[in-house]
Amino acid sequence: MEKVLALLENIGSYLLLIRISDVLDIAIIAFLVYSLLRMVKSTRAENILKGVVAFLLVLGLADILQLNAISYIMKNLVQVGILAIIVLFQPEIRQILEKVGSRNIKLLKVFNDPKQQSELETAIDQTVVACKEMSQSKTGVLIVFERDIRLDDMVRSGTMLDAAVSSELLKNIFFVKAPMHDGAVIIRHGRILGAGCMLPLSKNVNLSRDLGMRHRAGIGMSENSDAVVVIVSEETGSISVAIGGMLKRHLMPETLGKLLRNELMPPEEETEDKPRRTLAEILGLNRKGDKDDVGMDV
Incomplete structure (x- = not known):
């Protein structure tokens, strides 16, 4: 003791x-x-x-x-x-x-500019509409939503613009015979900053072999920045999103809209009775027995 x-x-x-x-x-x-x-x-x-x-x-x-x-x-x-x-x-x-x-x-950073928030919300809505239509027509799409890490080098690699986002403009840019359809569109604060931009390819050797150059460029951009990248396959019309080097495939347009709002809109936009949901909740990764959703590809 x-x-x-x-x-x-x-x-x-x-x-x-x-x-x-x-x-x-x-x-x-x-x-x-x-x-x-x-x-x-x-x-x-x-x-x-x-x-x-x-x-x-x-x-x-x-x-x-x-x-x-x-x-x-x-x-x-x-x-x-x-x-x-x-x-x-x-x-x-x-x-x-x-x-x-x-x-x-x-x-x-304090991000309370109502105009920017309104433009960003419009950009998200128009992107979803455009992706839905181009998914049906199997038109290749590569759209980058810039966040905190600026992508000026990528913007300069293409044609610099300063245009409001609309579904018609996006469809014209990615039209198969348009001169800038093979590059990426970069959006900052709800406005198109550049089109026909070149993105870095992913160096991840574990990516699925069925992913083309557009998907690899989208994943590479998300690996090298905090950007949210929307991809539509010209082979299958499938909608995908790359975030942080992870690729979520086969998204419905409604899921795409929810994901973009969750990732891009400031938390202040959320109401108290409707808390901000996690990426896993939006994508349905926490649901048991859901076999229709394809998991994250690394």
Whole structure:
């Protein structure tokens, strides 16, 4: 009993030494590690992170067991390995930094312009109408909705515009004999900023082989930014949406509209009795026994 009391006294004395700054320090580190793990999930960087953790575990084990030769080699590899990781995984590192920057922008940005919100809502409605009609005619479509990460480089790769979004304009742009039908339309704040724009192709080797260049470009754009990309297949007329490197296929026009509103409209637009739904709820991923919906393709 005396030993237990002594142990409790020791623990109490250590707890008294903990300052508020120590708790804050630990909380910040835990938050940063958690955020990093979330950002690298389902990317090539995830496998690298696992490899780095395994490498550090082996290095620590070598030090404990006093395996001097292995410890010496691995410590020297660390210096070269850090530089190699930066060079080989520059796109992933850039993507992580862009995500961090976009989250900071979200915290600082105030988006209350009624005109912009009205234009964005109109753009969503007109996009759904256009995609429904072009899906029926099997016309290829690639529409990018810009969010926090600006896509000026992509806009400059095509024809720069400043036009209100309408279903007729979108159908004219993507008409098979139109000069800009093979590129992407980029929309910012509810207005068409560019057409015939070139997008980066996805580097994900695990994509389904039945996906064409239009789908790979849409996924690639969503991998390199926080944009929401709408795709209509010219082969099947199927409507898809790419977000964060994930592709949701075979969407109905009504589902497309709900998804775009959830992803693009500011939270202030939602009423208290109608809370903002998650992407999984909109796409029906949480419904049991739903076999008509095709899951996310990575």
